[in-house]
Amino acid sequence: MKRFAGLFLVVLCLAGIVWADSALSINGAGATFPYPMYSKWFDEYHKKNANIQINYQSIGSGGGIKQVTEGTVDFGATDGPMNDEQIKAYQDKHGSGILHFPTVMGAVVPTYNVPGVAKDLNFTPEALAGIFLGKVTKWNDPLIAGANKGVNLPANDIVVVHRADGSGTSYCWTDYLSKVSDEWKQKVGKGTSVNWPVGLGGKGNEGVTGTVKNTPNSIGYVELIYAESNKIPYGSVKNSAGAFVKASLAAVSAAAAGAAKDMPEDFRVSITDAPGNTSYPISTFTWLLIPAKFSDAAKRNAIKGFVKWALADGQNYAESLSYAKLPKEVVTKELKAIDKIQ
Amino acid sequence: MSSRLRWRKFVSGFMLTMTGVCAVVAVAVLFFILGYLVYHGGASISWNFFTKLPAPVGETGGGMANAIVGSAKLLLLATLIGVPIGFFGAIYLAEFSGGTIAFVVRYAADLLNGVPSIVIGIFAYSLVVLPFKHFSTLAGGFALGLMMIPITLRSTEEFLRAVPGALREGAMALGASKWKTISTVIVPAAYRGILTAVLLAFARVAGETAPLLFTAFGNRFWSPGWNQPTASLPVMIFTYAIAPYDDWHRQAWAAGLVLLGLILVINIVARAILSRGIAVPRS
Amino acid sequence: MATSTTTVPSAGPVAGSRSFLSRLRNGDEIARLITFLFAASVVLITLLLVFELWQGSVLPRHKFGFNFFRTSVWDPIFDQFGALPFIYGTLVTAGVALIIAVPLGIGAAIFLAELAPARISDTLEFFIDLLAAVPSVIYGLLGVFIVVPLMREYIQPGLKHSLGFLPLFQGPAYGVGFLTAGIVLAIMVIPYIISVSREVLLSVPRDQREAALSLGSTRWEATWKVVVPFARGGIMGSIFLALARALGETMAVTMVIGNTPTISASLFSPGYSIAAVIANEFTEATGDLYLQSLIELGLVLFILTFILNGLARLLIVATSQRGAGMGHT
Numbered sequence: 038m039k040r041f042a043g044l045f046l047v048v049l050c051l052a053g054i055v056w057a058d059s060a061l062s063i064n065g066a067g068a069t070f071p072y073p074m075y076s077k078w079f080d081e082y083h084k085k086n087a088n089i090q091i092n093y094q095s096i097g098s099g100g101g102i103k104q105v106t107e108g109t110v111d112f113g114a115t116d117g118p119m120n121d122e123q124i125k126a127y128q129d130k131h132g133s134g135i136l137h138f139p140t141v142m143g144a145v146v147p148t149y150n151v152p153g154v155a156k157d158l159n160f161t162p163e164a165l166a167g168i169f170l171g172k173v174t175k176w177n178d179p180l181i182a183g184a185n186k187g188v189n190l191p192a193n194d195i196v197v198v199h200r201a202d203g204s205g206t207s208y209c210w211t212d213y214l215s216k217v218s219d220e221w222k223q224k225v226g227k228g229t230s231v232n233w234p235v236g237l238g239g240k241g242n243e244g245v246t247g248t249v250k251n252t253p254n255s256i257g258y259v260e261l262i263y264a265e266s267n268k269i270p271y272g273s274v275k276n277s278a279g280a281f282v283k284a285s286l287a288a289v290s291a292a293a294a295g296a297a298k299d300m301p302e303d304f305r306v307s308i309t310d311a312p313g314n315t316s317y318p319i320s321t322f323t324w325l326l327i328p329a330k331f332s333d334a335a336k337r338n339a340i341k342g343f344v345k346w347a348l349a350d351g352q353n354y355a356e357s358l359s360y361a362k363l364p365k366e367v368v369t370k371e372l373k374a375i376d377k378i379q
Numbered sequence: 380m381s382s383r384l385r386w387r388k389f390v391s392g393f394m395l396t397m398t399g400v401c402a403v404v405a406v407a408v409l410f411f412i413l414g415y416l417v418y419h420g421g422a423s424i425s426w427n428f429f430t431k432l433p434a435p436v437g438e439t440g441g442g443m444a445n446a447i448v449g450s451a452k453l454l455l456l457a458t459l460i461g462v463p464i465g466f467f468g469a470i471y472l473a474e475f476s477g478g479t480i481a482f483v484v485r486y487a488a489d490l491l492n493g494v495p496s497i498v499i500g501i502f503a504y505s506l507v508v509l510p511f512k513h514f515s516t517l518a519g520g521f522a523l524g525l526m527m528i529p530i531t532l533r534s535t536e537e538f539l540r541a542v543p544g545a546l547r548e549g550a551m552a553l554g555a556s557k558w559k560t561i562s563t564v565i566v567p568a569a570y571r572g573i574l575t576a577v578l579l580a581f582a583r584v585a586g587e588t589a590p591l592l593f594t595a596f597g598n599r600f601w602s603p604g605w606n607q608p609t610a611s612l613p614v615m616i617f618t619y620a621i622a623p624y625d626d627w628h629r630q631a632w633a634a635g636l637v638l639l640g641l642i643l644v645i646n647i648v649a650r651a652i653l654s655r656g657i658a659v660p661r662s
Numbered sequence: 663m664a665t666s667t668t669t670v671p672s673a674g675p676v677a678g679s680r681s682f683l684s685r686l687r688n689g690d691e692i693a694r695l696i697t698f699l700f701a702a703s704v705v706l707i708t709l710l711l712v713f714e715l716w717q718g719s720v721l722p723r724h725k726f727g728f729n730f731f732r733t734s735v736w737d738p739i740f741d742q743f744g745a746l747p748f749i750y751g752t753l754v755t756a757g758v759a760l761i762i763a764v765p766l767g768i769g770a771a772i773f774l775a776e777l778a779p780a781r782i783s784d785t786l787e788f789f790i791d792l793l794a795a796v797p798s799v800i801y802g803l804l805g806v807f808i809v810v811p812l813m814r815e816y817i818q819p820g821l822k823h824s825l826g827f828l829p830l831f832q833g834p835a836y837g838v839g840f841l842t843a844g845i846v847l848a849i850m851v852i853p854y855i856i857s858v859s860r861e862v863l864l865s866v867p868r869d870q871r872e873a874a875l876s877l878g879s880t881r882w883e884a885t886w887k888v889v890v891p892f893a894r895g896g897i898m899g900s901i902f903l904a905l906a907r908a909l910g911e912t913m914a915v916t917m918v919i920g921n922t923p924t925i926s927a928s929l930f931s932p933g934y935s936i937a938a939v940i941a942n943e944f945t946e947a948t949g950d951l952y953l954q955s956l957i958e959l960g961l962v963l964f965i966l967t968f969i970l971n972g973l974a975r976l977l978i979v980a981t982s983q984r985g986a987g988m989g990h991t
Contacts (some may be wrong), residue, residue, distance in 0.1 A: 060600075060601075062603055062607050064596075071438055074435040079599070080435045080599075092599055094598075108512045109508055241622075247623040248625040250623055263623065265625045266437050267624070
């Protein structure tokens with residue numbers, strides 16, 4: 038009886054191996070910023086192409102860069118573009134290059150949980166830098182109150198929440214702070230993983246959202262869709278033209294307008310603190326990191342096919358998830374660049 | 380009765396009652412955990428949970444079917460790796476070896492047992508994931524199997540040693556060779572204890588999360604074969620619990636209930652087997 | 663029945679030194695060889711593990727040396743890595759856990775070993791063993807949804823109100839932090855203290871107890887002044903075991919500690935532990951120095967738990983043998 042059960046189990050397993058292997062499995066990992074978008078995309082693409090399974094794990098942009106360099110995943114994803122050192126490291130390790138492909142654009146918003154304040158707050162660059170440097174410690178500090186006349190801010194301690202993992206969202210946020218605050222630039226700098234002066238660490242955009250949602254008097258930075266879908270308030274930020282702008286698709290597109298025309302060949306560009314009256318100052322592209330060389334022809338074709346789809350049909354899903362579509366000029370340029378994938 | 384004696388008696392009664400309170404508190408925690416999981420998890424368990432794949436972020440209606448199957452595959456692999464090494468190694472220790480080698484092997488097993496599970500994850504990453512250039516069920520199963528080895532080894536050795544010498548000697552007197560004695564007399568005599576050891580080791584690794592974080596990684600779809608990343612119940616619980624979506628929280632509770640239920644059932648069964656089995660003197 | 667397998671190599675020309683191959687035909691030799699290979703593989707794997715940890719941390723060991731343990735800056739951008747905040751967090755949470763778990767655990771063990779009738783003792787022990795089997799991630803789940811809100815809403819404000827003059831209980835009440843992690847760890851290690859202490863207490867020979875009682879001591883005095891000191895070594899051992907478990911805990915801690923590398927006198931402050939930082943940052947450590955610094959942290963943790971486990975076992979074995987040796991006079 039026991040022998041029969043054992044044999045049955047073995048047969049089941051072997052059957053499992055044989056049956057399941059017919060799907061082409063592609064693995065990617067990286068940014069949590071576009072995860073709601075990507076999980077929808079890969080799900081839809083799988084429905085249209087049942088034999089292609091693209092498994093994406095949102096472990097943070099730092100993880101995406103690391104794992105695609107190690108070669109343990111087929112592609113990566115990041116909202117903080119790889120710097121020259123990292124690109125060289127990839128080149129040295131694999132003998133071929135790595136390509137950045139922008140997929141959508143999004144906004145990083147300052148989200149908060151202040152008891153008694155349901156309105157949208159206005160944040161100046163000085164206030165944000167001060168809060169995250171640990172110099173502005175109370176909600177009713179003049180730097181915050183000054184921009185929010187008529188709002189009753191409590192005298193409570195601010196609980197800062199940042200990312201505990203290596204994050205492109207952090208990259209965008211610190212990139213912005215480095216541009217608007219010399220002190221931040223010198224003390225902390227910009228990157229996916231910095232030495233935060235103050236605050237709690239949450240894992241992924243998901244973790245930060247969860248922490249802010251559950252912690253009174255907290256403030257964190259997350260991608261727009263995370264604040265919206267969890268119904269937590271997020272504030273407006275003063276842009277370089279002096280206007281307080283609340284993150285929206287139009288405002289993000291306005292921020293990207295200048296960059297779209299001057300997009301470099303490798304698509305690595307920063308659009309934080311962009312000029313323009315209606316631009317949202319903390320916007321960013323998000324990129325897929327795709328190796329320039331694939332030894333496996335099936336995978337290469339599958340990925341190329343997916344990128345083409347993402348740049349066309351895929352863009353239609355973006356706005357309902359609060360991501361901004363790519364500017365047309367960028368899409369045209371990318372479609373040409375797909376041929377670089379060998 | 381002098382007042383000093385009265386005081387001493389009072390202290391005695393009081394302290395002994397306090398110890399009773401401690402014991403009750405400790406046990407109450409267990410029941411609280413169980414109760415809470417049953418309450419929250421039970422409310423979230425649904426047919427969807429067992430049969431559906433995870434839905435895209437933010438959408439409801441997804442399930443953990445792939446995580447359940449993934450965990451099963453990982454545990455199967457872990458057992459295939461951990462049990463033979465532990466079992467045969469224990470036979471060597473109990474039946475064949477001399478003092479020094481036995482000491483070294485036991486020391487190594489205890490060392491392995493004490494390694495924090497996250498460090499086992501690091502080891503499996505550098506040994507299996509990097510060379511193969513893949514996160515995989517294989518790597519995850521390897522990591523879990525490593526953790527099963529010391530438990531299986533030490534317990535099996537104890538139970539083998541506890542088999543009465545008379546059985547051994549009887550078999551040898553009848554002319555059986557050593558390995559025949561082992562396979563037909565000693566192992567069957569100790570089989571209940573060995574089974575218990577295997578079940579307990581299995582239950583121990585069933586709940587392990589840390590070693591899987593960078594070996595089995597994770598998968599939103601079914602994981603084909605053994606060389607692809609796979610979802611697993613413990614990792615899903617972790618991922619869903621720290622996320623902000625209420626639907627994911629509900630699924631985390633359900634998964635927690637399933638996982639804990641499985642582990643507790645295995646533990647209870649294992650102990651039941653043992654208590655009804657051989658009369659092994661408690662060491 | 664075995665055929666050519668005689669255990670006495672008497673007959674035949676090559677009496678004393680049968681060749682390896684011919685010995686192999688003896689079923690016992692094969693069995694011995696095979697089982698030896700399995701046993702040896704355990705040693706090999708363990709050696710390989712230690713080797714990988716040592717090799718994998720060569721860069722930070724050369725660059726920072728012992729300064730690794732004295733610096734508290736963890737800055738991947740400027741390539742500065744110091745282990746101090748993580749060691750601090752690991753030790754503080756384990757310390758808090760022990761302060762809570764040891765009195766409770768020993769108290770419960772005394773009850774189970776001395777007072778409770780055998781059946782109740784065995785039944786309760788059964789439940790406590792089940793508590794030890796609950797996986798870490800489930801504790802984390804309960805920690806995030808039950809303990810953290812409880813801490814944030816009631817316990818931390820309460821402590822601040824009553825004991826806020828102590829630097830231990832100052833600072834904002836986040837809910838997560840050293841104290842919360844310590845409490846969750848305490849629940850996780852209590853079963854280890856209870857079950858090992860109970861065994862050790864049970865192994866104390868009856869005469870010790872009876873001698874004390876016959877001299878007129880109360881039951882508590884007999885227990886506390888005679889039995890427990892006799893079993894002192896084993897009880898210490900159980901504490902070391904619990905400590906080793908608490909140091910290596912990953913999931914439950916990373917879900918409730920706040921994930922911030924800080925050194926702070928306040929128990930309300932968020933912090934970080936060695937296991938938690940490895941879990942959070944390992945998959946994304948770009949750059950060799952970063953990754954190897956994490957591996958060096960793993961090595962540190964490994965050595966700590968290794969020493970503690972070794973000490974624990976020595977103490978427990980020594981106490982049990984003491985008890986067994988004096989059992990019959």
